[in-house]
Amino acid sequence: MFPAARSWCNMFAPSFSSVPGCDVSRNERAQRILDCLHTAVLTCNRDLLVTSANPAGEMLFRLSANHLVDRSLLEVCGNDEESLAPLRKAIDSGHPVTAHGMRLTLSPGTTIDVDYTATPLISWGGEERLLLELVRVDQFLRLAREETLSDTHAAKRAVLRGLAHEIKNPLGGLRGAAQLLDRELPDRSYREYTRIIIHEADRLRKLVDRMMGPFRPMRTAPVNIHQVLEHVCKLVQAENPVGLIVRQDYDPSLPELEGDREQLVQAILNIVRNAVEAMDGDGQICLRTRVKRFMKIGDTSHRRVIRTDIEDDGPGIPNGLREQIFFPMVTGRAQGTGLGLSIAQDIISRHGGLIEVASEPGRTRFSIYLPFTNKVTNA
Ligand SMILES: Nc1ncnc2c1ncn2[C@@H]1O[C@H](COP(=O)(O)OP(=O)(O)OP(=O)(O)O)[C@@H](O)[C@H]1O
Ligand SMILES: [Mg+2]
Known part of the structure; x- marks a missing residue:
């Protein structure tokens, strides 16, 4: 007492x-x-x-x-x-x-x-x-925002499903026709054009698939969040061998959580890659884990959740983008598709969790809250 x-x-x-x-x-x-x-x-x-x-x-x-x-x-x-x-x-x-x-x-x-x-x-x-x-x-503002986000999220998925269906069907026909044409072309020099059609059709299909997020059912098992973070760490360090410093600040007493390891790697990798890209591969990222007590996510009150912070010392999220970064196709990068965070949010919410972000120049922190056990959703 x-x-x-x-x-x-x-x-x-x-x-x-x-x-x-x-x-x-x-x-x-x-x-x-x-x-x-x-x-x-x-x-x-x-x-x-x-x-x-x-x-x-x-x-x-x-x-x-x-x-x-x-x-x-x-x-x-x-x-x-x-x-x-x-x-x-x-x-x-x-x-x-x-x-x-x-x-x-x-x-x-x-x-x-x-x-x-x-x-x-x-x-x-x-x-x-x-x-x-x-x-x-x-806390109230966050909960209100969370409800709005989850409503928006469901609406977003419904629109995307319809759109993906409408795009992928004709795309299949287009690709098939280009393949036939490719084989039948009397003049081989025109094959350059059929190859472009096939390549672009494939690119568009991949983009639509990514927009839909991970659609395979979740395969849950006990997951050690530190192993997930270490795996992500190795991947980004291999992609950025110089200039990038990753600091680990883990709570070693954390028990395992119930989740889909592969999808959690994907979600965290998307967030860590964004940090690396924002810093141009040159800066410091801190990966931190803690227990947070008494947290309400959606309708469920949890006694304990895992909090994972991904913090970077980059320039911060551009001002005009802060409220929209979780929406698909919103990007601040010339080469970006604007899907990374939307996918990460999808995966975390299917684990019954939540992502929060706080950003200012020199410090951006994405915090992922994950329940230890939950009913995963494949919706
Ligand atoms: N750590 C960060 N620091 C600064 N800006 C960020 C950070 N994380 C995300 N952003 C901003 O949020 C935008 C959206 O990120 P998101 O991952 O959804 O898309 P993307 O990185 O542009 O493209 P994709 O991930 O699909 O290749 C980014 O373009 C960037 O402007
Ligand atoms: Mg990204």
């Missing part, structure tokens, strides 16, 4: 002990509820010194309860006096206050936005306290 979690017992003790028939087990139950909440809950005294934090609070602030308790809220939120004025107002007025979009600076360069409600708990064992419930806003 976290020390701060224990302090919740103390916090509840006066109120429960005043209720006839209330015993310790009731306090324990109350404490367990707070421990299990996904909402970060903190209490502060009148001077805005933190007096307790539940585990979700520890996760939000990325500090253990030991490091939160007795510290000034100003300090842990990295804020100025003015931004905490609503909290003082709640204490002075005795009325709850709700505010949206408060920015917390957790460490230099790491900020998060939260919505919060501050409720004064008057005369708590003679001491006034403030109950703070904080919810990350960007």
